Amino acid sequence: xxxxxxxxxxxxxxxxxxxxxxxxxxxxxxxxxxxxxxxxxxxxxxxxxxxxxxxxxxxxxxxxxxxxxxxxxxxxxxxxxxxxxxxxxxxxxxxxxxxxxxxxxxxxxxxxxxxxxxxxxxxxxxxxxxxxxxxxxxxxxxxxxxxxxxxxxxxxxxxxxxxxxxxxxxxxxxxxxxxxxxxxxxxxxxxxxxxxxxxxxxxxxxxxxxxxxxxxxxxxxxxxxxxxxxxxxxxxxxxxxxxxxxxxxxxxxxxxxxxxxxxxxxxxxxxxxxxxxxxxxxxxxxxxxxxxxxxxxxxxxxxxxxxxxxxxxxxxxxxxxxxxxxxxxxxxxxxxxxxxxxxxxxxxxxxxxxxxxxxxxxxxxxxxxxxxxxxxxxxxxxxxxxxxxxxxxxxxxxxxxxxx
Amino acid sequence: xxxxxxxxxxxxxxxxxxxxxxxxxxxxxxxxxxxxxxxxxxxxxxxxxxxxxxxxxxxxxxxxxxxxxxxxxxxxxxxxxxxxxxxxxxxxxxxxxxxxxxxxxxxxxxxxxxxxxxxxxxxxxxxxxxxxxxxxxxxxxxxxxxxxxxxxxxxxxxxxxxxxxxxxxxxxxxxxxxxxxxxxxxxxxxxxxxxxxxxxxxxxxxxxxxxxxxxxxxxxxxxxxxxxxxxxxxxxxxxxxxxxxxxxxxxxxxxxxxxxxxxxxxxxxxxxxxxxxxxxxxxxxxxxxxxxxxxxxxxxxxxxxxxxxxxxxxxxxxxxxxxxxxxxxxxxxxxxxxxxxxxxxxxxxxxxxxxxxxxxxxxxxxxxxxxxxxxxxxxxxxxxxxxxxxxxxxxxxxxxxxxx
Numbered sequence: 035x036x037x038x039x040x041x042x043x044x045x046x047x048x049x050x051x052x053x054x055x056x057x058x059x060x061x062x063x064x065x066x067x068x069x070x071x072x073x074x075x076x077x078x079x080x081x082x083x084x085x086x087x088x089x090x091x092x093x094x095x096x097x098x099x100x101x102x103x104x105x106x107x108x109x110x111x112x113x114x115x116x117x118x119x120x121x122x123x124x125x126x127x128x129x130x131x132x133x134x135x136x137x138x139x140x141x142x143x144x145x146x147x148x149x150x151x152x153x154x155x156x157x158x159x160x161x162x163x164x165x166x167x168x169x170x171x172x173x174x175x176x177x178x179x180x181x182x183x184x185x186x187x188x189x190x191x192x193x194x195x196x197x198x199x200x201x202x203x204x205x206x207x208x209x210x211x212x213x214x215x216x217x218x219x220x221x222x223x224x225x226x227x228x229x230x231x232x233x234x235x236x237x238x239x240x241x242x243x244x245x246x247x248x249x250x251x252x253x254x255x256x257x258x259x260x261x262x263x264x265x266x267x268x269x270x271x272x273x274x275x276x277x278x279x280x281x282x283x284x285x286x287x288x289x290x291x292x293x294x295x296x297x298x299x300x301x302x303x304x305x306x307x308x309x310x311x312x313x314x315x316x317x318x319x320x321x322x323x324x325x326x327x328x329x330x331x332x333x334x335x336x337x338x339x340x341x342x343x344x345x346x347x348x349x350x351x352x353x354x355x356x357x358x359x360x361x362x363x364x365x366x367x368x369x370x371x372x373x374x375x376x377x378x379x380x381x382x383x384x385x386x387x388x389x390x391x392x393x394x395x396x397x398x399x400x401x402x403x404x405x406x407x408x409x410x411x412x413x414x415x416x417x418x419x420x421x422x423x424x425x426x427x428x429x430x431x432x433x434x435x436x437x438x
Numbered sequence: 439x440x441x442x443x444x445x446x447x448x449x450x451x452x453x454x455x456x457x458x459x460x461x462x463x464x465x466x467x468x469x470x471x472x473x474x475x476x477x478x479x480x481x482x483x484x485x486x487x488x489x490x491x492x493x494x495x496x497x498x499x500x501x502x503x504x505x506x507x508x509x510x511x512x513x514x515x516x517x518x519x520x521x522x523x524x525x526x527x528x529x530x531x532x533x534x535x536x537x538x539x540x541x542x543x544x545x546x547x548x549x550x551x552x553x554x555x556x557x558x559x560x561x562x563x564x565x566x567x568x569x570x571x572x573x574x575x576x577x578x579x580x581x582x583x584x585x586x587x588x589x590x591x592x593x594x595x596x597x598x599x600x601x602x603x604x605x606x607x608x609x610x611x612x613x614x615x616x617x618x619x620x621x622x623x624x625x626x627x628x629x630x631x632x633x634x635x636x637x638x639x640x641x642x643x644x645x646x647x648x649x650x651x652x653x654x655x656x657x658x659x660x661x662x663x664x665x666x667x668x669x670x671x672x673x674x675x676x677x678x679x680x681x682x683x684x685x686x687x688x689x690x691x692x693x694x695x696x697x698x699x700x701x702x703x704x705x706x707x708x709x710x711x712x713x714x715x716x717x718x719x720x721x722x723x724x725x726x727x728x729x730x731x732x733x734x735x736x737x738x739x740x741x742x743x744x745x746x747x748x749x750x751x752x753x754x755x756x757x758x759x760x761x762x763x764x765x766x767x768x769x770x771x772x773x774x775x776x777x778x779x780x781x782x783x784x785x786x787x788x789x790x791x792x793x794x795x796x797x798x799x800x801x802x803x804x805x806x807x808x809x810x811x812x813x814x815x816x817x818x819x820x821x822x823x824x825x826x827x828x829x830x831x832x833x834x835x836x837x838x839x840x841x842x
Contacts, residue, residue: 117786215744346834
């Protein structure tokens with residue numbers, strides 16, 4: 035149920051980064067469910083993880099291993115290895131060790147990632163038995179297979195790829211993501227893996243990723259639920275001929291902007307594949323006093339089931355948007371100063387319905403597949419936006435039948 | 439789609455309180471949509487209102503009139519008179535004035551209440567034209583008609599009635615409520631009207647209502663949306679033969695307890711009529727450090743669309759409950775200390791699935807129409823509970839088709 039144009043793009047290979055997949059039969063038996071990403075020696079790795087207090091076992095291990103110059107990522111779909119206690123930690127580490135012995139590396143240089151159902155033990159034996167096949171097909175060209183191997187309730191594979199110029203030389207940035215439900219990432223997304231051949235030092239790479247994630251994956255929501263397994267990783271192999279990207283330079287600005295653009299597109303693709311989604315809703319909050327306030331208002335609208343069902347029905351029931359803004363918890367908000375627009379149609383101003391508003395105008399905007407709601411708070415100068423989707427019968431169907 | 443036993447009970451009339459209804463054709467043309475409640479001179483009135491920053495016009499007027507010894511309540515369904523700007527205020531006041539002239543009172547002693555669609559002008563002419571009929575049938579016995587007149591998407595009328603003994607004499611407490619969607623009341627519920635013949639001074643009556651509402655209407659949620667029109671009113675006519683209820687006496691305790699019981703039942707009835715609800719879910723959070731923390735965890739679970747769809751499907755997908763607890767924003771929560779129960783079945787302990795848990799045990803609880811989820815945080819001694827319902831196809835249907 036992709037909303038809009040979501041074809042899988044041409045993926046530029048990233049020198050020094052290889053991907054291999056295989057089918058371990060973890061949940062699905064038909065398609066690949068294991069992904070291994072291998073980075074050549076000397077690269078750097080940045081990552082952000084879920085802020086859910088109950089991190090999954092692989093998140094705890096990956097966070098620990100991140101400081102030890104990781105070279106391999108091991109991802110499985112079909113099982114989240116979350117809510118699995120001490121056994122889960124042992125299983126996640128055992129998977130890392132199994133991959134390490136296949137590639138002649140060390141377990142502490144492997145970052146594990148899992149996505150799927152919560153609370154089931156990870157089938158480590160199946161996973162390790164399948165690893166040799168994944169390692170055997172490691173190749174720089176396997177981004178498409180990789181994107182498919184990490185899918186769960188996703189209906190299409192998500193990828194984006196860019197080439198930018200740094201110091202007169204090409205730098206490639208290519209990434210994949212997955213996710214369609216339990217999506218309100220907090221400091222990370224469900225899963226995103228991005229690689230570049232840029233030459234860049236780890237702490238600068240981490241800063242670049244953190245900034246990009248804040249304005250992309252942390253600005254989307256399908257259902258307001260933050261997963262226990264969210265993670266986004268940025269690998270830099272350093273294999274490009276471009277000069278090293280250094281802090282506070284025009285080159286850093288160009289690189290950071292490209293990483294942000296990649297993150298934004300990957301995040302948007304997740305919303306376009308939101309469970310049961312039929313529409314993409316962009317909620318823009320302007321004239322806020324702070325970014326926190328703007329995001330708070332935008333997310334309150336984005337999470338309102340009443341607003342989301344109205345979008346599904348193409349019903350310009352703007353009273354629900356007004357009520358959501360009013361309960362967002364912003365101190366001393368004055369209704370008289372607030373303006374609300376559906377697309378370019380002003381619906382609320384001066385504390386009530388805009389005199390020029392007609393139901394037909396509202397209806398015309400609501401009938402579209404991509405809709406922008408703009409809320410002007412009349413309190414300041416800050417602008418933020420959040421992406422979400424509508425709430426349909428299929429959302430209930432998908433989530434009521436998830437485990438059957 | 440009532441969940442469980444929701445028959446309209448025998449309503450004990452309250453001496454000094456009369457109710458009249460009529461059909462003004464505001465939205466529905468078939469059934470009464472106007473309710474007038476008249477209290478004899480000398481009674482007292484307490485009320486709580488929505489904390490949505492964008493209060494509806496009638497809420498603003500009612501809040502102002504509350505200090506002026508109100509004697510009449512004027513309620514309409516079918517139109518919320520919210521998001522209607524200055525015109526809305528004029529319309530709400532004009533309605534009060536119209537009723538005042540019918541009953542030979544003054545407009546400032548009328549509290550107006552509206553519920554229905556947001557953003558449409560209140561049809562004042564229709565409303566005032568119908569008032570004489572409502573005033574003509576004022577009677578102490580019309581609680582059933584009153585409960586039906588205030589309904590919107592409600593599928594059944596909601597009432598409760600008790601007689602308690604105060605100082606050897608009978609005191610009656612009878613109340614009605616309405617609401618099925620846009621329900622996460624904050625300091626009030628959609629609409630609740632309760633009356634008693636107790637003799638009690640206004641400030642004590644207000645304290646009694648505020649305490650009762652905090653633990654009843656403020657502990658329920660259908661969809662996490664706080665309405666612009668929430669209000670709950672407690673009228674005390676003083677017509678009982680019982681002695682005056684004074685602060686800090688056993689009589690006050692007995693009275694307050696009865697008011698709390700009435701509020702709790704009225705609140706529960708709203709959840710049992712939650713839009714599309716097929717199940718009543720009681721979420722109990724124990725061993726919290728504070729009430730705020732306990733309510734925060736309980737409401738995070740109650741608002742999770744993933745949790746609510748799992749309940750609809752009778753799927754013991756407890757990982758979703760675990761993830762919701764983890765994202766509730768409680769500082770320094772330790773998964774190892776958290777226990778989660780479905781009914782009496784322990785599903786999570788020591789950071790993972792309980793060793794004795796079986797899918798069949800979870801399934802058995804999930805198949806029931808009324809389910810208690812208990813979360814023990816292992817941090818303190820405070821216990822709170824929140825009532826909610828599941829999330830079904832019909833929720834989407836009702837809200838997608840609300841205005842058609």
